[in-house]
Amino acid sequence: MSIAQTHVAVIGAGPSGLMAAEVLAQGGARVTVYDAMPSAGRKFLMAGRGGLNLTHSEALPAFLARYRAAMPQLAAAIEVFPPDRLRQWSEQLGQPTFVGSSGRVFPKAFKASPLLRAWLRRLDSMGVQLKLRQRWTGWDGQGRLLFETPDGTQTIEASATVLALGGGSWPRLGSDGGWTETLGSKGVTILPLRSANCGFTVAWSDIFRDRFEGLPLKGIALTFGAHIVRGEAVITRTGIEGGAIYALSADLRETIVDSGRATLLIALRPDLSINELVARLSMPKGKQSFSNWLRKAAHLSPVGIGLLQEAAVASGASLSSLSAERLAGLINAVPVQLNGVAAIARAISTAGGIAFDELDADFMIRRLPGVFAAGEMLDWEAPTGGYLLQASFATGAAAGRGALKYLATE
Structure with missing residues (x-):
């Protein structure tokens, strides 16, 4: 199958989903990003409201240790897309970064909105389509994706799918954890979502x-x-x-x-x-x-x-x-x-999610061939300080690479 002729659906327009879309588009796939909200990156913008902490400057071994029990499962993705590469990526979007006194890394603009705008422009120039107000509800009997839209239920056929729907914190921004029931009904093991980085x-x-x-x-x-x-x-x-x-x-x-x-x-x-x-x-x-x-x-x-x-x-x-x-x-x-x-709706992030045993090394859900998952949907947590976004970007990139590999073998 020619990758350039395949349609890949990325569900979720946060950092993980947009990074997966970029990697897929660079690899020649035809990509559409779907999101239930009226605009992209809402939680990303909220994260940058007081200064966008992209990543952290500490040495990689210490950095990886911040992921505690999930370090073995996340290490490979972060080593391929480490903090230095994330900083280079930001600079290529016209958003150079600096290291603060605490070692945290911020864009010089200090805000998320300029970076997001530049990123969306780049994705558009790569042919990535963005479809909003599209709430994913699962699959139909033929394996097609189902979306609830302002025009009613829509079915989409995709050669591969990347799920990047976030955890369960700040549901009003789009991460409501509703996907847990959808995947659970397919037999995918989901660890209960719990408050993390919370009061x-x-x-x-x-x-x-x-x-x-x-x-x-x-x-x-x-x-x-x-x-x-x-x-x-x-x-x-x-x-x-x-x-x-x-x-x-x-x-x-x-x-x-x-x-x-x-x-x-x-x-x-x-x-x-x-x-x-x-x-x-x-x-x-x-x-x-x-x-x-x-x-x-x-x-x-x-x-x-x-x-x-x-x-x-x-x-x-x-x-x-x-x-x-x-x-x-x-x-x-x-x-x-x-x-x-504190209630999960007020937590900065969530623990729990798809068990790593359900994923292969390319972040594909074993029970659902051609379906990949990234970001806070996975069972990991990390402290604030740039670690959350770094792993979200890195796993999004890893899921994108995994989907390209899958398409190349089909």
Whole structure:
């Protein structure tokens, strides 16, 4: 079969799908990208709202380790399309990148929209068609793709299909996880979609919640088990979220699933030793209120002091009655009881998805010859910092290469 004469359907116009489409078009296939939303790349644009973190600059062995249990399954795809190649690809689209102070990589424009616009123009010039408001619902009895469209049900015949429908987070942007039932009905093993890079619920007191909702905890260190993360977190009405929380979210989530709760330790002044804190807290209070004295002596924010008071009340103690030693210990190990995982609709990404055992080395679903899958549909998760997008781009490219290989043998 001549590849140039074959029609390949890519379902999903996010990073994985668009990258698969580009690889397929470069390989000579006739490609149509279908998406249920009115425009392409909606979640991609949301990801870049505060600055598009494309990838990370750390050495590849450390980079790959961020994927934890899924590293063996993702390594080959990322090694073929590594961070340096993603940066070159962005530059070729007129969007040069830079490395931030944290090692994260961003386009110099800092936004997703210029990159997406340039990418869509390139795909259009390659002959890739984009069909929107096309919701994929499965296959008919002849194996043709079914779509619900504004004009009713449409059937499409494709020589190969790449599925890149995302996970289950931010469903209003298109990733609603509806595909799990469609593939599950075909016997494909799907691990339940779960919140990843997410916040957690805490039973705050009404006083703390009303006063500190939306305020950040800056310059903190979070400890859970053997893991310590520096960064920031934000108090929410129902709990806590933020970059440092997301970095621990996989372990926190699994502990809560297993036992119903998890105890997170927050160091409010991680750069100060216990001895230094004790010395500061041994200074006379004078006529100052306890909170004002604590703010000045330990350089704590009001929300930090409020967090200490929450912990003291939970333990049945009065914060002002603690010795300098006990107070110093509490400041750098404030226990926060997490009692639930934030809803998947508010998570940055999801864990779970198509089990890797269901895929061959080319990302084809073994039970469905000619059907490939990529991106967050697969059972992997990674922290924020560029790792999510990198694996989405890399697996999209791998699925595109796999589809070309399949077509060449048909």
